[in-house]
Every structure is written in C-alpha cells, then in structure tokens.
Amino acid sequence: MIELDQLSKTYIQKDGTKIKAVDAVSLKVAEGEICVFLGPSGCGKTTTLKMINRLIKPTSGRVLLNGEDTSGIDEVTLRRHIGYVIQQTGLFPNMTIEENITIVPRLLGWDKKRCRERAIELMAMVALDPKRFLTRYPRELSGGQQQRIGVIRALAADAPVLLMDEPFGAVDPINRESIQNEFFQMQRQLNKTVIMVSHDIDEAIKLGDQVAIFRAGKLVQFDHPDTLLARPKDEFVGAFVGQDHTLKRLLLVRAGDAATTPATARPDVQLEQAIALMDDQDSRYLTITDNDNRALGYISRRDIRGLSGVGGDKVKPFTVNAAPDENLRVVLSKMYKHSTSWMPVIDADGSYIGEVTQDSIANYLSSGRSRGQKQLQAA
Incomplete structure (x- = not known):
C-alpha cells in the first residue's frame, strides 16, 4: 500500500x-x-x-x-x-x-x-x-x-x-x-x-x-x-x-449492480397465478426457474391470457441475456440489437440473478448509487 x-x-x-x-x-x-x-x-x-x-x-x-x-x-x-x-x-x-x-x-x-x-x-x-x-x-x-x-x-x-x-x-x-x-x-x-x-x-x-x-x-x-x-x-x-x-x-456499472429482483415462478405454477404475479409487479412477463434457481425461460402475459394449465407448458427460451459482470453499455447494445426493453441476468452456472430493464438502468444512473459506494459498504 x-x-x-x-x-x-x-x-x-x-x-x-x-x-x-x-x-x-x-x-x-x-x-x-x-x-x-x-x-x-x-x-x-x-x-x-x-x-x-x-x-x-x-x-x-x-x-x-x-x-x-x-x-x-x-x-x-x-x-x-x-x-x-x-x-x-x-x-x-x-x-x-x-x-x-x-x-x-x-x-x-x-x-x-x-x-x-x-x-x-x-x-x-x-x-x-x-x-x-x-x-x-x-x-x-x-x-x-x-x-x-x-x-x-x-x-x-x-x-x-x-x-x-x-x-x-x-x-x-x-x-x-x-x-x-x-x-x-x-x-x-x-x-x-x-x-x-x-x-x-x-x-x-x-x-x-x-x-x-x-x-x-x-x-x-x-x-x-x-x-x-x-x-x-x-x-x-x-x-x-x-x-x-x-x-x-x-x-463502469455492471449488469449485476443495476439488476432488480422481481418475483419468479416454478414450471408448475398455474397460469392464473402467473397472471396474478405479473399484475402484482406490473409486468408483461414472468421468469421461470427450476428448484436450483436456474433460469429456464419466461412466459408472457399475451401468450397465456385466457388459458389454463401450468407455466412450464408455455415457457419460451431467452433469446439474449446479460452476464453479471457485463457493463451497461454492452447490455444496452444487446437490448437495441434484439429490440427488447428487458433482459435476464444469468451467471456462468445458469443461475438467475435478476433482470435489467431500460427503466432500471435509468433509475440506477439517476439514483446517486455507485459501484464505489457498494465496494466501500462491503469493505
């Protein structure tokens, strides 16, 4: 030192x-x-x-x-x-x-x-x-x-x-x-x-x-x-x-720093319950994870509206995702390339960390939070 x-x-x-x-x-x-x-x-x-x-x-x-x-x-x-x-x-x-x-x-x-x-x-x-x-x-x-x-x-x-x-x-x-x-x-x-x-x-x-x-x-x-x-x-x-x-x-800011942690569900979730979860968090989609918290994909409100059954039957695979250490510039580039407003954050083992959205990125940048502040608190 x-x-x-x-x-x-x-x-x-x-x-x-x-x-x-x-x-x-x-x-x-x-x-x-x-x-x-x-x-x-x-x-x-x-x-x-x-x-x-x-x-x-x-x-x-x-x-x-x-x-x-x-x-x-x-x-x-x-x-x-x-x-x-x-x-x-x-x-x-x-x-x-x-x-x-x-x-x-x-x-x-x-x-x-x-x-x-x-x-x-x-x-x-x-x-x-x-x-x-x-x-x-x-x-x-x-x-x-x-x-x-x-x-x-x-x-x-x-x-x-x-x-x-x-x-x-x-x-x-x-x-x-x-x-x-x-x-x-x-x-x-x-x-x-x-x-x-x-x-x-x-x-x-x-x-x-x-x-x-x-x-x-x-x-x-x-x-x-x-x-x-x-x-x-x-x-x-x-x-x-x-x-x-x-x-x-x-x-400088990593996807893991700006990620939020909305509710997720297991594949056996009833579609009516999935709709209720999406209503609670005002979302158009719901991430599905297994018992080890590995991300399996997502279901969308539009695809299951008016249907019955379990979420696992309607799961769509993620077409794009972010790694926790990827910076927000890379994340936004991926979002624009794939015409999406959100992206799951998944680590190297496939575990679901959370999600980043255009709104969550804007909120993080305007909040006054910083990586340096987090590191200081961790120390």
Missing part, C-alpha cells in the same frame, strides 16, 4: 515569494490497485507523483510504502524498487531493446540468463515477438512499440510499485487503446500497485480503481471512478469529468 500523508511542496522564487505547488495531499492506494491523478496543467499532479520516488524532494509530509516512511530509504534503493514510466519512454538509443529492458535487473546483480528470461516473459505480455525485437534498437521501433518497451522496462525488476507519468499520451488513439488494454491485463496478472498521471478522463475511468482530481495543488476529490461520475464534489470536478458523465458510467 502507498500512503501520502499531508504531502506538500513549496518553491521559493528569486524575490522570496513562496509558491505552493502541492498543498497537504493525503490519500491511500491499496496494494494491487491503479490510482489515476487527473487535473489541468500546473495543478500539482506530476509534482506529487515525483515526490513518491523522491525525484522531487517534499517540503513536508510523508510517503509511506507498506507502512514504512520512505524518507529513511536510500534514494537509489528506493528508485530501483519503484518502476517509473514517462511519456517519452526514455529508452537509451545506444542500447538494444533487451539491454533497455534489463538495465535495472543488471544493476541489481541478476545474471544474464535470468535477465533474458525476464525480457522474453515481458515481451510476450505486450504482444512483441522476442526473437524479432530484442536485438533491435529503439529507432527501429514504432512509437507505440517503444511505449510498450518503456512500460515493461519499468516492470523488469518486479518492483511492487509502478509510477507512470502520462505513459500513453504521445501514442495515437488506435495504438493507445491497444496499449491500455495490454497494460490493464498485465497489471491485473502481476498485481502491481500503480499511480498514473493522466489528462484524459476516459483513460482514468477505464483503468483506475481510484481517481484523484487535483486543482491548484490541492486534492479536490478522491473516489472510485463511478462515484466520481455519479457525485462530482463541486462544479470544477463536474466540468472536468464532462457533461456526458452519466453516459460514461455505462462503461
């Missing part, structure tokens, strides 16, 4: 004027999480990042790594154990890709075989063929490929913490999305604790477990991305996340 405790940086001008670049910033980033620093130019986000590995020395406050005050750790040792990625990649032009990747492991005394194995392992994670690229020089790679090398070089020594200063900002949009996806999968696999500076709200909500919004050196809001979009703290944060912040939430 990384903790910033009242971290501040003050610069003194030639005329003696004091400028507070960072003003008493406090936050905690749990192990294995990605935290994104956001804010306008000059807001203090990059200065805060650089104080974590003491590229900039704090004026006051503390940085704690797993509870240990890093001011007591030698600077060289600290930086060797915290990976660092910058926008321009910072690759050494006179070194091969393999030499660039393994520079810190070699400084730490790793043997040649171990260094090479680590380089090959990391190259595979970013979809670059080691046989083709390890012997090349940075100038022989595209900008996107160089950025991939910059990221895995910071991971080569297996440091638990990774600092990233606008790592994908100089990459074109198509390659940037690809690199973001590769990085996210790699981070989840390696369980690194990451703090990243970005200027892109879409990147922040896509990658971040937590997002910190800075303004004039102060930390304005620190929240889960969905909480940030659902409840901006003030007009500044609201303007920064954009007027389409509700639509952005569609990528």
Whole structure:
C-alpha cells in the first residue's frame, strides 16, 4: 500500500515569494490497485507523483510504502524498487531493446540468463515477438512499440510499485487503446500497485480503481471512478469529468449492480397465478426457474391470457441475456440489437440473478448509487 500523508511542496522564487505547488495531499492506494491523478496543467499532479520516488524532494509530509516512511530509504534503493514510466519512454538509443529492458535487473546483480528470461516473459505480455525485437534498437521501433518497451522496462525488476507519468499520451488513439488494454491485463496478472498521471478522463475511468482530481495543488476529490461520475464534489470536478458523465458510467456499472429482483415462478405454477404475479409487479412477463434457481425461460402475459394449465407448458427460451459482470453499455447494445426493453441476468452456472430493464438502468444512473459506494459498504 502507498500512503501520502499531508504531502506538500513549496518553491521559493528569486524575490522570496513562496509558491505552493502541492498543498497537504493525503490519500491511500491499496496494494494491487491503479490510482489515476487527473487535473489541468500546473495543478500539482506530476509534482506529487515525483515526490513518491523522491525525484522531487517534499517540503513536508510523508510517503509511506507498506507502512514504512520512505524518507529513511536510500534514494537509489528506493528508485530501483519503484518502476517509473514517462511519456517519452526514455529508452537509451545506444542500447538494444533487451539491454533497455534489463538495465535495472543488471544493476541489481541478476545474471544474464535470468535477465533474458525476464525480457522474453515481458515481451510476450505486450504482444512483441522476442526473437524479432530484442536485438533491435529503439529507432527501429514504432512509437507505440517503444511505449510498450518503456512500460515493461519499468516492470523488469518486479518492483511492487509502478509510477507512470502520462505513459500513453504521445501514442495515437488506435495504438493507445491497444496499449491500455495490454497494460490493464498485465497489471491485473502481476498485481502491481500503480499511480498514473493522466489528462484524459476516459483513460482514468477505464483503468483506475481510484481517481484523484487535483486543482491548484490541492486534492479536490478522491473516489472510485463511478462515484466520481455519479457525485462530482463541486462544479470544477463536474466540468472536468464532462457533461456526458452519466453516459460514461455505462462503461463502469455492471449488469449485476443495476439488476432488480422481481418475483419468479416454478414450471408448475398455474397460469392464473402467473397472471396474478405479473399484475402484482406490473409486468408483461414472468421468469421461470427450476428448484436450483436456474433460469429456464419466461412466459408472457399475451401468450397465456385466457388459458389454463401450468407455466412450464408455455415457457419460451431467452433469446439474449446479460452476464453479471457485463457493463451497461454492452447490455444496452444487446437490448437495441434484439429490440427488447428487458433482459435476464444469468451467471456462468445458469443461475438467475435478476433482470435489467431500460427503466432500471435509468433509475440506477439517476439514483446517486455507485459501484464505489457498494465496494466501500462491503469493505
């Protein structure tokens, strides 16, 4: 875990004027999480990042790594154990890709075989063929490929913490999305604790477990991305996340979060009782489940009106359903594609979780609830 405790940086001008670049910033980033620093130019986000590995020395406050005050750790040792990625990649032009990747492991005394194995392992994670690229020089790679090398070089020594200063900002949009996806999968696999500076709200909500919004050196809001979009703290944060912040939430909220749990019935339900259940919940359909709560299909009011018998004889299979972890953007896309206003939520074992409707999605997004709030309550 990384903790910033009242971290501040003050610069003194030639005329003696004091400028507070960072003003008493406090936050905690749990192990294995990605935290994104956001804010306008000059807001203090990059200065805060650089104080974590003491590229900039704090004026006051503390940085704690797993509870240990890093001011007591030698600077060289600290930086060797915290990976660092910058926008321009910072690759050494006179070194091969393999030499660039393994520079810190070699400084730490790793043997040649171990260094090479680590380089090959990391190259595979970013979809670059080691046989083709390890012997090349940075100038022989595209900008996107160089950025991939910059990221895995910071991971080569297996440091638990990774600092990233606008790592994908100089990459074109198509390659940037690809690199973001590769990085996210790699981070989840390696369980690194990451703090990243970005200027892109879409990147922040896509990658971040937590997002910190800075303004004039102060930390304005620190929240889960969905909480940030659902409840901006003030007009500044609201303007920064954009007027389409509700639509952005569609990528963050899962079907399981927005699902409701209407009444269901077993296959032996009498059709008269099924009609009564639909009347009670003002619905045109009723989901049928077995004794193990596995979804079998549904019956509709229109199909059984005026009939007698049991529901199992009139069950229709679901033509489309949502998985609990699918985001609402995917869910709505499925709804529009299949011209339906509702969809059952069914897990990998076939168990019925609930249903999402266009109304339930709208109600969730307008309610002020958020995934971040749920996670906080669960903890």
